[in-house]
Amino acid sequence: MTDSTASRNRPDDRDEIARLLPAPADRDLTREQHLRHKELLMHHIDHDRAASAAAAEPVRRTPWRRPVLVASATALALAGALTAGVAMTGTEGRAHGGTAATATESRPAAALLHRISAAAARHDTPTVRDDQFVYTREKIREADVTSGKAVVGPLKDYESWLAQEPGPLHKLGLFRVDGETLPINAQLGDTEGTPAGLGRPTYRWLGSLPTDPGRLLDYLYAKTPEAERRQRDQAVFEQIGSLLGGVMPPRTAAALYRAAAEIPGVRRTAEARDVIGRQGLGIVRDDTRYGVRTEWVFDAKDYVFLGARTYLTRDTSYGKAGTLLSGTAELAHAVVDEAGQRPADGDRTRTA
Structure with a gap:
């Protein structure tokens, strides 16, 4: 049995870990941790569907807790186990990517992503030193599923300052939500600190990724954390989405969009809006197992990444x-010298 096969068969222990840990303080949540909530939500929905189909005893739900990098730490461990499986997992989905109808449906998406890629490649290459911080300002909105129902919260102002040192680091930066500033600490389990990587994508690390779309996609299929019964293609699509919108080398951004165009099931949508209502061009992929759609929104004029939304596509126990x-709207990005420092208006950019 290969390492990659073993990792796929290994039980997912994230919910159990989250149950054993005390719930952290409210708002103690970074954007990266927030992105992991969706993965845990999918796990809950999958268990509910399986229990219903088998007419079995109802699944005992683990109390929902803000994971504070619990999921991220486990995901990194799983990612490490995948390094030997590049050849197997790197072509999964693409090798049997679907019917002719699926290929026809995806062609408009590929054409749009190639135009977005070309626009990203034309951006100026910023100078980012290892001792600096990447600043992001955005609006976020998320659903709380503690009660077993998705309760959509209010729109929040979010700012973050992410350290660019390769690390490993114990202090990764700062984030500010609705005026409250909190530290971003090393991921749970990283006793030596968290290094640059998928869980902490620094500018230098992003610049080290393959710029050939095929090689980059192979890398992402191998390194993206696995979850039990989760659609692999969807996980990689969402992993790419988690990297978009920040400050990154233009060649890397261009390669990411071309890599996304090769993922089976990626489609273009006629109308898309970010979480603050800005209308743009949409790229979507549906996770048919869970009835969830992830949508990327781009400015129709310059193809800049505006934000992303994830929402239910069918009625479930969590909502209609x-x-x-979850939803984000990108407002500004910049490079600053200190955590907590806001850039001058002229230094702010929006980066695809």
């Missing part, structure tokens, strides 16, 4: 079709 699970 269309219920928002």
Whole structure:
């Protein structure tokens, strides 16, 4: 049995870990941790569907807790186990990517992503030193599923300052939500600190990724954390989405969009809006197992990444079709010298 096969068969222990840990303080949540909520939500929905189909005893739900990098730490461990499986997992989905109808449906998406890629490649290459911080300002909205129902919270102002040192680091930066500033600490389990990587994508690390779309996609299929019964293609699509919108080398951004165009099931949507209502061009992929759609929104004029939304596409125990699970709207990005420092208006950019 290969390492990659073993990792796929290994039980997912994230919910159990989250149950054993005390719930952290409210708002103690970074954007990266927030992105992991969706993965845990999918796990809950999958268990509910399996229990219903088998007419078995109802699944005992683990109390929902803000994971504070619990999921991230486990995901990194799983990612490490995948390094030997590049050849197997790197072509999964692409090798049997679907029917001719699927290929026809995806062609408009590929054409749009190639135009977005070309626009990203034309951006100026910023100078980012290892001792600096990447600043992001955005609006976020998320659903709380503690009660077993998706309760959509209010729109929040979010700022972050992410350290660019390769690390490993114990202090990764700062984030500010609705005026409250909190530290971003090393991921749970990283006793030596968290290094640059998928869980902490620094500018230098992003610049080290393959710029050939095929090689980059192979890398992402191998390194993206696995979750039990989760659609692999969807996980990689969302992993790419988690990297978009920040300050990154133009060649890397261009390669990411071209890599996304090769993922089976990626489609273009006629109308898309970010979480603050800005309308743009949409790229979507549906996770048919869970009835969830992830949508990327781009400016129709310059192809800049505006934000992303994830919402239910069918009625579930968590809510009606269309219920928002998470959403972001990118407002500004910059490079600053200190954590907590806001850039001057002229230094702010929006980066695809």
